[in-house]
Amino acid sequence: MKKMFWAEAEIRDNHCISPDIYAMKIIAPDAAKNAKSGQFIMVYLDKGELLLPRPISIYDANDDEIEIIYQVVGKGTKALSQMQPQQEIKILAPLGNGFTIAPDTKKAALVGGGIGTPPLYYLAKTLAQAKISADIYLGFRTTPILAEEFRALNNGEVHIALENGTDDNAHKGFITDLIASQNYDQIFSCGPEPMLRALAALTARTSTPTQVSMEQRMACGIGTCVGCVIKAGAQYTRVCCEGPVFDAKEVFPQ
């Protein structure tokens, strides 16, 4: 069984980085040391009528700290956004399988869409440290996030696409328009399902190995309730345990 840590941890920082999007740093040394890119944490709200913990992907992990970036979409994430530094928060981490970098990968592409962008940052950092070059493709509706953070890694090109944006430096349309998948040994992605589906179709044509990080409504986060399944072939498979990262071929058969 994989190692996971239940921690009553201290919040180091929690602030808004873009409309409705927040970054929270949590002091959790055991979880941070064992965290892998593409994994997630469960955040417990202690909020009476909201019973379920919220699964949130890991944006970054350092020696003693896990950082998450999340969007306020409902009452739970609203409550989370109002928490203050030095307050205690209960977390269970790290959870899920995470991204797997193939041993022979020399050039990778990372494809993020909207709030699916943050988990790719820790992967981008890991790739940079391993001296594997990685081009970054990020798509948003109107407002990019984290573009500067990815550029600062200086480990490949950073492309931005906006569906309804006005930025001259950004492609107007879908991010998948920009990707020449044959140029890459491996592609990693996280974002809305239509984007992942389009990417899977694209990379299947060039037989480029592609990993996608999936989402589902979740309860326990550790495999016991079998609530968070998605269809993979003829079976339903758990996002929290067998995922959240899947081979694109498995969840989007062509």
Added chain:
Amino acid sequence: MIDTTVSIAGITLKSPIVTASGTFGSGQEYAQFNDLSRLGAITVKGVSHEPWLGNPPPRIAETHGGILNAVGLQNPGAKAFIEKDLPFLRTLDTKVIVNLCGRTVEDYVAVARDFEGVEGVHFFELNISCPNVKAGGMAMGTDPKMAEEVTRAVKRATATPLIVKLSPNVTDITLIAKAAEAGGADALCLINTLLGMKIDIHKKKPILGNKIGGLSGPAIKPVAVRMVYQVSKVTTLPIIGTGGAATWEDAIEFIMAGATAVSVGTANFTNPRVVTDILDGLVAYMQNQKIKNLSQIKGIIE
């Protein structure tokens, strides 16, 4: 000295705190946060004779003080359970309750027979109350005649003590309780989830892939306490009370209503250490109140 043991069908449980089926896997995941040997028993996720695919996602929806689920008893079947999960459970110093599911009387008998000669199973829990299975499942648990028939058939097929888990989705739960007793049940567990639904008003469609599901969590606790109370008045069988128990106070409430043991389900999701917290609270309460044995407060509500 306080004594937290309770007895069900002649088998002693170390404590009255039990985990509910479908919320605790087969225990292994929660062993990292809890000393499982303190539990009275672990009820494992529902097991069927053949593997079951389960319902289409989404299977989970959060509601005010509760959650709706429509998992549909996805499980790899009895053979896989016996090979993969039971060896770990055998290493624990606690009792194991295997939740049996089926669509027909023959299904239930078949899965009970799958465990013939298999060690490490102390009780069966007959799941005739799952609202997420179209045929069988809850249909059996809402008709007294069928409840009695399936109980009797499984009882004939096995010597393992049989707990029958009752559905709250009935007009009079005492009729089903009496039917299960007539069929030969050794104990009762109540309640399973209440049928519920949640609609996403922006997408104009139900959240659950199955449209409707079973409601659990603190939202249903008063219903569960009421039903345990009513059933305890019409049967001498031991009752495992369940439905929204999340604190030691809840556990005491179920016991006072007439339960011998209390099963904790949804609360495991809210706090993975909840069973330990409940046990600690229960022991402290017994010490403070100078209660030597839980029989002193069991069913004290007239």
